């Protein structure tokens with residue numbers, strides 16, 4: 001029987017394409033690709049998605065009534081075997097563009113926890129990873145981002161498996177001075193199968 005290829009979905013949370021967290025994500029996805037996974041990257045800031053309007057129709061339907069590019073993202077989130085989120089720290093949390101995507105997952109929360117409908121046919125818990133950067137070189141800089149991403153993974157049925165947190169990183173490309181973080185992102189990606 002042909003082995004199914006694992007689908008790894010990378011969500012780039014920074015509005016700065018090619019920025020520090022994006023470079024970490026590329027390393028992770030390169031590792032996953034080298035391991036034989038199918039990889040895809042989406043940029044939260046490139047999506048034309050409205051913020052959640054808390055209309056709460058989703059509590060009755062399990063669907064978001066806002067028909068924009070988030071509809072295609074739901075499909076990808078449900079089909080992914082592994083999700084890796086990359087994010088800079090913005091005011092102790094994730095950038096607005098990424099938060100917008102995450103908040104729109106309230107419809108999936110409603111499907112699972114209000115309507116008690118599974119998101120997928122199997123109930124296998126999947127693995128999620130966080131790659132985050134911050135200007136501040138203190139672990140406290142990541143507390144907000146970690147809490148948000150953990151909640152995001154929980155709602156989608158993913159466990160928070162591992163993380164790469166790189167502090168003291170500010171200017172574009174600063175991450176290239178942290179070889180340990182780049183190597184760790186690659187290694188985790190390489191090991192996920």
Ligand SMILES: Cc1cc2nc3c(=O)[nH]c(=O)nc-3n(C[C@H](O)[C@H](O)[C@H](O)COP(=O)(O)O)c2cc1C
Pocket residue numbers: 014015016018019020021022087088089090091092093133134135136137141169170171172173
């Ligand atoms: C709007 C904004 C808010 C920021 N807020 C924080 C912060 O609260 N704490 C921090 O340590 N760094 C903060 N930073 C710095 C970024 O987290 C840091 O430069 C990061 O490495 C950028 O990653 P990127 O290149 O992937 O966007 C902020 C940067 C911006 C532009």
